[in-house]
Amino acid sequence: MRGDYGTLRVAAGIADDLARHGDRPALRTTSGTLTYAELDRRVATARAELAAIGDAQLVRISPAPTTDFVVAWLAAFTGGHATLLTDDDGLARAYGVSVTRTPGGWRPTGAPAPSLHPDLRLLLSTSGSTGSPKLVRLSAASLDANATAIASYLRLREDDVALTTLPFDYCYGLSVLHSHLAAGASLVLDDRSVTDPALWAHARRQGVTSFAGVPYTFDLLGAAGWPALPTLRQVTQAGGRLAPDRVRALAEQGAREGWELVVMYGQTEATARMAYLPPELAAAHPGTVGVAVPGGSLRIDKVAGAAPGVGELVYRGPNVMMGYAESPADLARGAELDELRTGDLARTTPEGLVEIVGRRSRFAKLFGQRIDLDRVQTLLGLAGYDAACAESVDGRHLVVAVPGSPDAAHLADVATATVADTGLPAHAVRVVPVADLPRLPNGKLDQQAVARLESVPAPDPGSPQASIARLYARILGREHVSPDATFVALGGDSLSYVELSLRLESRIGRLPSDWQNHTVAELAARLDPAGADAPRRRAWARVDTTIVLRAVAIVLIVGSHTNLWVLVGGAHVLLAVAGANFARFHLADEGPRERLRRVARAAARIAVPSILWIGSVALITGAPGWRSVFLLNDLLGTHHWSEPDWYYWFVEVCVIAAVGAGLLTAIPWVMALERRHRFPLAAGLTAVALAPRFWATATSYDGDVIHSSAFVMWLFLGGWAAAVARTHGQRLLVTALLLVGAWGFTGDTQRDLIVMAGVTALVWLPSVPWPRALVGVTGTLASASLFIYLTHWQIYPHLENRWPLGGLLASIAVGVLTWRVAELVPAAVQVRLARLPRSGSRAVRQAEPHYTPNHDHRQESR
Incomplete structure (x- = not known):
């Protein structure tokens, strides 16, 4: 399986004659653009300065998306030096770095340069060697070959503009720099998170045509929203397996929007890339990694006990590493490999594409499960944890040894990841910190020593x-x-x-x-x-507007009920808040089944405590009726206000809204539409939902309008639209929809104005200044608002005529106390009632919404 699938040859290395591209832009930053001619001059200057220190130095450069980093790295690379890319001071000392790059230029460390092989140019940590001194040794030839291969199969052009979304000490991130330099293209250097809108605003200004991502990148984009990049031509993915349905969805999205998805496979030991999936095949074969990169080849060697057609994937090509380094003495060794045994089990599809199906591994038998130990180590490594696994000598635990000086939080993270990866119960996983992983004289891991490790007290987590x-x-x-x-x-x-x-x-x-x-x-x-x-x-803090609205609304509502004041309209504002929370915490980039599970959890968070409380009240007092107990009065009860059955209208509307919106967006084509057009969908639904509200006004409908889900759903949907609005024009549109709907809606000008003020604040003010002295009580009121609402109906009537303020204070106190007691519900019960089993990987998963039901003045319908 050779890499000759539809390729386009690029005959250049990483830094071959940079000046030949003249005044074409090479590096773009927020402070300006550096042309290739200017980059060439700066590299030449930095190279001369480094040469003045000495030949063949071991240079340490801290990776950063800056022009200084690129200049320093290219100067060391073209000057014949070996470079260690790391922020780890201990690793630099361990290998005897002789020169470091500082903001002021090159600085000798005082240590003599170790003996270096003349071909050695780069030392990188592997994804599984965090905290370990083992490094990958890469030559100039392997770096150039892989950069050329990547530029070839990606068909990079001089007018391409890549966005740096990955760190440069990660082989994938560094390969983006190398391949674009080889093609004479340009890069936008920006260190902001992919969830930061400012990053994508910068990308749009620069005309970015491509960006690279690992699975976590796409999880983040699924949560934050896909960036609007009119010039986008290509998206690449590597750094771990992306679920086939996600690959297919992205490929189909790209086909609609005019960009390509290129799935790639590689290891640091192969410089960066070994295989790629031609973009035209991504939708049809999303579970494969494709074909070998140009100049390389893949084969599958038989493995005893493997299924027919399955074997170990072996890669051969000019980009294979020279070998590993575990001490400074290894830096003088030459190339020791001409092929790379990946350790991955693979098969070839009928179409000639490679599909990874597992790892060639050791196994343990625990709790009736066959645990692939090498697979567990690989998954931990991909998650950033250096660890070794073995079955304990008593056969009752999976022992995970973690080298270095990990704190308690890190050990806990390793344990959680291991449980998730294996399906073992938490008590069956024993995570043990060790100074160094135990090894045999031949350098291999001492499995028996790992198996004998016993639990030790965890270090104090003080970071x-x-x-x-x-x-x-x-x-x-x-x-x-x-x-x-x-x-x-x-x-x-x-x-x-x-x-x-x-x-x-x-x-x-x-x-x-x-x-x-x-x-x-x-x-x-x-x-x-x-x-x-x-x-x-400081005297003032910035507090999320939704928190303030919830706290103020519950106080206004209960105070109105106790006759302390009459300021109604808060419940309708909170319908918009509920919609905004739905969009913020519920619209995850996931499949329909996960969406339905999320909706069920969201509805349970509202319905379960409400049903328990209302049902208890009904058993004791005989009212309200069963429809209200089971939150069905809005759907099955009378269309006219009646007490106490309609007291809980807000709870019912929130449940209906959450379930309805969740079910709607779980329909695959609606889900796809929402991902592509978030604001237009939300705004369109808001406009449609306004129709019943205006129909009721036009026809003089005699039923209850302002408490019925059919007539107030536009507020929930308007809050959704407010949460996904990104531009001033979008905010103006959703504000107009909400104000048009609110004006004259309740028949009470003061109430309409309160609703209008609240929804306007929701649209335009993400946070508000708030007295720090009130932050604690504000948070408590907002958190407990559901329970204050549920319980206040049984509290304030005893005090509303004699002491209205006492009715307010007593209602709040009982509600907060009930909330605190509910927080102490045993975890097992809480899980059964409120947190249904989650699905999906440990990667980014969106949360379910929670809506705080509240109620306006009890006389409002009369």
């Missing part, structure tokens, strides 16, 4: 990252939270969003508007590096 992870774990009810997890991926909902966002704000300071899509590590990086646990406290 900011661990601290933030523990905060997530406590509030979200998770045993462990990994640094690369996000709030949305962990299943956060609107209640946990309240508490977590306020606590993060108190510790970190002002949060990004989309913090729920940022990883734990990214948020932890905002903490004071000196160790301060909180920013300087």
Whole structure:
């Protein structure tokens, strides 16, 4: 299987005569553009400065998406030096780096350069060697060959513009730089997250034609929204297996929108890429990795015990590494390999495409399961955890050895990942920290030593990252939270969003508007590096507008019911808030089954406590009726207001809205439409939902309008549209729809104005300044608002005539107390009632919404 499938030859290396491209743009940043001629001059200057220090140096460069990094790397590469790309000071010291790159230029370390083979140019860590000194040795020839091959099969042109979405110390990210330089194309250097709208605004200004992603990248884009890039020509994917249905969906999306998806397969040991799937085959063969890259070949060697047609995948090509390095002495060794045994089990499809089906592995038998130990190690490595696995000597545990000095949070993350990868119960996984992985004299892992490891007390987790992870774990009810997890991926909902966002704000300071899509590590990086646990406290904080609206609304509602004041309209504002939360936490980039599970969890979070409380009240007092107990009054009851059956109208509307919107968006073609046209779909649904509201006005409908789901659904859908609006024009449109719907809707001008003010704030103000002294109580009110609403009907009537303020305070106190008690429900019961089993991988998964039902003044329908 040779790599000659529809290729286009590119006859250039990474840095061959950069000046030949003249004034064409090479590197684009937010501060300006560097042409190839200018890049060539800067590389020549940096190369001369490095040569003045000495020949054949071991250079350490910290990877960064900057022009200085690119200049330094090309200068070292073309100057005949070996480069270690790392931010790890310990690794640099271990290998005896002789020169480092600093903001001021080259700086000798004082250490003599180790003996280097003349072909050696680059040292990279493999995906599974984090924290380990083992490095991949790469030659200039292998780097040039792979860059040329990639530029060839991607058909890169001089007018292509790539966006740097991956780090440069990762072979995939570095290959984007190399292949585009080989083709005379340009790169946009930007270190912002793919969830940051500013990154994509910069990409649009630069006319970006391609970007690269790993599976996690596409999970993030699924959560944050696919970027609008009119010039996009190509999207590449590698760095792990992307589910076939996701590959097919992306390929079909690309076909509709005019760009190609190129799925690729590689290892650091092969410089970067070994195979690629021609884009025209992606939709039809999404489970394969395609054919060998140009200049390379793939074969499948028989493996004893494997299924017919399945064997170990072996790659041969000029981009195969020279070998591994585990000490400075290895840097003087020449090339030791001419082919790479990948360790992957593969087969060839009838179409001649390679399909990876597993790993050539060791196995353990635990709890009736056959555990592929090498597969577990590979999956942990791909997730960033260096580890070794073995079956314990007593045959009752899977032992996972983690080298280095991992903290408790890291060990917990490894344990969680292992449980997820194996399906074993948590108590069957024993994660043990070790200084170094035990090895035999021949350098191979000592399996018996790993098997004999016993549990030891975990080190004290004192890092900011661990601290933030523990905060997530406590509030979200998770045993462990990994640094690369996000709030949305962990299943956060609107209640946990309240508490977590306020606590993060108190510790970190002002949060990004989309913090729920940022990883734990990214948020932890905002903490004071000196160790301060909180920013300087100011009198005012920035609080999410939805939190303030929920807290203020529940106070206004209960206060109106106790006759302390009459300020109604809050419930209708909160319908829009419910719609916004649906869009923020519910519209995940997933399949229909996962969407339906998510809808079920969302409905349960509202319905279960409501049914339990209303049912208990009905058993004791005889009212309301069974329709209200089971939240069916809106669908099956009278169309005219009656007490107490209509007290819980908001709960019913929220359940109907959540289930209805979830079921609608679980229809495959609607799901595809929503992914491509998020705002037009939401705005269109809002406009359609306004029809019943205006029909009722035009026909003088005599039923209850302002509490019925058929006539108020436009508020929920308008909140959805507000959450996905990205431009001023879109915000103006959704504001107009909401204001047109609200004007004259309730028949009470004051109430209409309150609704209009609330929805306008929701559309235009992501957060509001709020007195820090009130942040805690605001968060408590917002978090407990469901329970305040449910219980206040039984509290305030005893005080509304004699002491209205007491009725308000007592209702809030009982509601907050009930909420706190509910939070203490045993985990097993909570899981059964509210968190139905999740599906999907440990990669980014969106969360279900939670809506806080509230009720306007009890006389409002009369």
